[in-house]
Amino acid sequence: MKTYDLIVIGSGAAGMIAGIKAARAGKSVLLLEQQEKLGPKLKATGGGRCNLTNTLDNIDFMNSFGRNGRFMMEAINSFDYKDLMNFFKEIGVETHIPDGFRVFPITHSSSTIIKALEDELIRVGVEVRCNTKAETLLYEDEVIVGVETLDEKFLSPNVVVATGGLGYPMLGANGDGFTFAKKLGHKVTDLYPAMLPLISKEKWVASCKADTIAKAELRIDLPKAKKLKAVGDLIFTSKGVRGPVVLDFSREITPYLEKYGEVPILINMIRGKNEEEVRAHINSEIKSNPDSTILENISSLVPQSVANELCILCEVDTSKKFKDINGQNRDKLIKYLVATPLTIIDHVGFKQAMITRGGISLKEINPKTMQSKIIKGLYFCGEVVDLDGPCGGYNLQWSFSSGNLAGQLLDF
Structure with a gap:
């Protein structure tokens, strides 16, 4: 069994940036994706045009998420839309703001974003395994110890769950993150399809x-x-x-x-x-x-x-x-x-829902690190947690910001 500093489950926006940030800090990282290719849902974002974020200031941005919005203060302040644009510039993607509000890659293609993230994962040494489904999170005495798939076990003191919600099951959404969380004692709020x-x-x-x-x-x-x-x-x-x-x-x-x-x-x-x-x-x-x-x-x-x-x-x-x-x-x-x-x-149900309303209870996640308050070394980020916003780059920015925070492994 191979041991890593971090295992990331899911290759959406949150999962990929978490892996990149951890690897840039010198951590050994394994990223598991159950689909054949990375970023399956990211590819469909914004009708394939990939509206990455928007130019709202941080306070207004958080308020757009309703009463739970203030939970993201640490994540957004650490990595806002300007930081996201700079991050993509660093990895070779130019962005622009054609309507003065929404931020897109200048290609207006999600494939550009996915390719750049994939190249950066490789560059910083993240081990990527597609067609590999995480079946079980391993833990002992309320401490995470690894992940088990159908074929093997991988050991790690840190696991980031970035599995997304229930929307677009044809792109791999199956609620695994909610199942993992419940088995480890976390509360999952009622789940509803949204953006449909x-x-x-x-x-x-x-x-x-x-x-x-x-x-x-x-x-x-x-x-x-x-x-x-x-x-x-x-x-x-x-x-x-x-x-x-x-x-x-x-x-x-x-x-x-x-x-x-x-x-x-x-x-x-x-x-x-x-x-x-x-x-x-x-x-x-x-x-x-x-x-x-x-x-x-x-x-x-x-x-x-x-x-x-x-x-x-x-x-x-x-x-x-x-x-x-x-x-x-x-x-x-x-x-x-x-x-x-x-x-x-x-x-039309979750089959056409762009996002999921509801998720893992925010009361059980440390907003300064995205680490579980129940299981040490377990992190949640992106759509799997109980935060969802309107159209216009809000949810993708949240995924990048929370993934960035989780990938820093601040309690490691």
Whole structure:
């Protein structure tokens, strides 16, 4: 049995940078990856374009993760987006910020990132074994001693678990990290799919699937969730909704969906305008074109397909003029423009979930080192822990930052 200073399980962003950092410090490192190639999920990040991080300051970045965000203070302060960009520059990858916020490799290809990380792993002497699945974590007297696969045992006083969550099982996600943690006495919070399309009860959405709603505002129409909202581009599908705002907000919806079976949401598709502003807008349209129909009036606010479906929902004759519509129906139409009701009844599951909401309890991990408070020498980083953020490079930055911290083996 061979002995190493560190064994890393998983070759995502967190696992690879943990291995690199430890090897740069002179540690002998073994990296185990169950798939045929390194970085399988990293390859799919950002649709293959690999949005590495973003330019938010550290405080705002942490706040974007919600109430658990402050846990990452040590990790982010030690390795923020500037450090990440410098790290990639060191290993031959130039990055840029085309929209002033999101950071990409200039190639806009995740393959560039994976190749650079793989080359650096080799350069610093990390032993990489693909097609090798860790089956069991070995420990004695609450101290980690190694890892066992189907064929052999590897000894080490340090093990980094960077196995990711449950999203995209075709890329190797199987929840092994959660299983390891539970067997060693760690608590794993409830797990939900996040960053995924949602399915609605209403069928009218299928008539609007060719249109994108810019800067739509989503809210959950439940008493305990009134303060939750998200803003971004929304796309109707044949079965529901998707788009950046849906991917961001799905992490809030899926837990309620499991609890209640369906979740009512309200969508403002008119850039946050209220009822009074809508009336003023329509009156202005009428003044400009006195012969315009209500469909033409509403289509100046939302795409015509959406305008038509809202009129049908509110029993409004699209060929009539605004002033000729029944007052009650006219008021309902304006209300629906400001807050279109939609009922979420399902989602596409972990098979298309980009991330997992929930994970290993943060209370049992030292935020200054990422080491377990239960088992000495055991480290967790990346998506396997109970931290998840919105779209836009947040989760990948967290993976790199936490992997960087874990790979320093500060308690070794």
